[in-house]
Amino acid sequence: MSAPSRVWDTLQSNRAGRLARARSVLGAALDGKAVPGARIKDLLHNVLECGDRVCLEGNNQKQADFLGKALAGLDPDRINNLHMLQSVLALPEHLDVFERGIASKLDFSFSGPQAARVAKLVASGQLNIGAIHTYLELFSRYFIDLPPRVCLVAAEAADRHGNLYTGPNTEDTPPIVEATAFKNGIVIVQVNRIMDVLPRVDIPGDWVDFVVCSPEPYYIEPLFTRDPALISEIQVLMAMMAIKGIYAEYGVERLNHGIGFDTAAIELLLPTYAESLGLRGKIARHWALNPHPALIPAIEAGFVESVHSFGSELGMEDYIRARPDVFAVGPDGSMRSNRAMCQAAGHYACDMFIGSTLQIDLQGNSSTATLGRIAGFGGAPNMGADARGRRHASPAWLKAGRQAREGRNTIPRGQKLVVQIVETFREHMQPAFVDRLDAWELAEQAGFEIPPVMIYGDDVTHILTEEGIANLLLCRSDEEREQAIRGVAGYTPVGMARDKRMVENLRDRGIIVRAEDLGVDKRLATRDLLAARNMKDLVRASGGLYSPPRRFRNW
């Protein structure tokens, strides 16, 4: 008796079948790999199958918008129940596919602009979330249990062989295409133009099946531009405390900044305040960071030696080209970003993450979850977490590790600095410090197994508010930790409920540090301290090379 022999090349046969269908339907319209834009729906109807895992570029910034619109316009009787894999849900059509019944399941990382609509579709049962991930986590699963069957990506240009130039906005494309191509999936790309010779090859044509020249260039969102005119005096004060109390204190040379006005203030204080403290060459030398325009003065002043980026930023292209010593510029003269590698760099090769948040609880758990919105995390959890797999030492890492383990009977190890910087009250007098995160309620509402937390309390090393810095590394009990948090929570209900005697004791021990203790003169905390106070200042600092997008200009 012989067992039925297993077939081992089902994916290859299936792929061949899809390609054959596509070729048959497109006929002479298919020129090598090039598909005319007008036939995109025919391609998709024939290359997709119901229930497919489809990865659509929905990056944080770059959007394969032509393909995304086409997908949302397919016939749900022919193509339905797709399982979408997507870094970011940014555009309306990213939700239209669910509303129209073309897709039913989703694994993703971030949905900022569409968060409210995601929540509604989940509540109505039209959208079934597999899980919310960090970017790196999602890319990782593409190689294990969530390989895309079809991916829809965006690139600057293709040549006739299907080689792709993804340029400064390479972002998520490499792992998406690799994971798809090496599981016999179908790779479809929209490009801004077809060229005879590419500036450089970012993705080999062997991995690419179909190329469509889109009528408009793919959409990019300028997410990382912050107008210095909107930075407040309180943010300047907090930035001064961050620089003196943490960057200088630990000697932070390698770091990542979460995006926000609080960190933009720090970037703009490097050439002024940090310079006055003699810190150039000692802090903020190597960055995992998008090309923030707010970083221009610090680059020009000689603080910043290198920047590796997750994506690019609109308007910074010429400045980046003119600073190849600093940015990840290739042999062709243009930058290449790489979200996956930069996330890994932020996790393992940086000694500090600092970013803002919406809510912090009494254990230091930090969350941006709010009711009625399912927003996800993006990359923050990878940056804002101790890298327990790390083995190489640096002074900052060792110092943090020592502070955490002093007096305890454990083997010595280092620790990454994870700093949450936040004003005690947000807009409309909403306290940032709470007894119970909204994340709990959101989890119940949306049916998550656990509350969505961006940064866990046991990874947070410092909390910085306008009231000072709480050093959680030095706390030796849950109670100390709680009072340390209350001690910088100001006049919020959490702050008002502090044990005054204990907080005084924590201050004596240096666990809570106020501006005065740091020698930070509050009277200097004015906008005059910013190296650039508006967009024009940034343009001038760049020698005219930075060209802000229209919405940021008044010229």
Add this chain to the structure above:
Amino acid sequence: MNNYVNSYLESTARERIERLFDPGSFVEFLPPASRVISPHLGQLDAAVAFDDGVVVGRAFLDGETVFAAAQEGGFMGGAVGEVHGAKLVGLLRRAVTEKIGAVLLLLESGGVRLHEANAGLIAVSEVMRAVLDARAAGVAVVTLAGGSNGVFGGMGIVARCTNAIVMSEEGRLAMSGPEVIETASGVEEFDSRDRALVWRTTGGKHRYLLGDCQAIVSDSVAEFRQAAIAACRAQPTFLCLAELDQEQAMLGERIERFGAMSDPLEIWAALGVEQPAAIPMLDAAQFVAVARPRRLGGR
């Protein structure tokens, strides 16, 4: 440590007064402690300011006695209510009585404070009359316009009634606000959300080229001070028929030459500016070098 010159734009009205005039020389009339506040805002359950949004008083400017007023753009956009307007009128009348050489108006205002309805309208028209009376009595009245809210509405008219206007490129000067124009005439006529267009049309550089302002400086209190000193010392122009005829002729010339054009860039090209698109990024000194030989106005 910080080499940056104090920004006029970012300073409050009080800071502008403190930083622009001779150090420590300013004496305030009707200071906040007098609590001469709006009689109307309380009835609307709206917040008041102790000085009703304008600081007035006497100071030295390079040793000369002058009167000064500074509107606080942060309070209700600098809009003029009954008390605010009365303080300006009182200042101008007192300048005549005391034979002061010059009154400096640091303006930043959306115009009439609509909350105060007729009282606000009357206040602004009384300010116009007071400016003209002061000029007729030989008091130079000089406007400085460099605040983020611009100088609009009735205060725009007041500014153009003064002897001279000093602007920064960040400053704006007009009558109708951008949103008003768009509402009245449609977005194709004027897209108020196109900030570049708004500044091209109402900003200091365009005003300088068109002859509506007489000096343009960087966003620097020190430069405003220098320009103010020069403007006060220029021969005060009595408002006579000859000057009115000259102004009328200039306005007629503008309509004739530029009336059919739809963007200031075209006007600048017609004035002989070689690279109109480059104008916005020039610093004040570079801009003046290009603009002075080509601008209208000439006074």
Add this chain to the structure above:
Amino acid sequence: METLTYRFENGTRALPPQPRVVGVVGSGNLEVLIESMPQGGACTVEIKTAAAGFGATWQAVMLDFHERWQLMDASIAINDMGATPAVVSLRLDQAVETMLGALS
């Protein structure tokens, strides 16, 4: 608008005679007028605020302010448009420091 008043006795630090004002009555901001005034040694505070219902927070902020400065024969008047405690404390401290000449 809500009006709140506080009185703190037994101050020890006297102020110079010239009144001072800092801040602007704009959104998220406030104006603080501080004057020397004979009041039997007390420091009085009158707040007119556009953000009603935060009496307890103002109380705590003013208590800490008094602990910091211990002003005597001082009258503080505030016009507030929804400033956070951070901004309130900053302006109060700026007002006193300007008064005491620490800034010039």
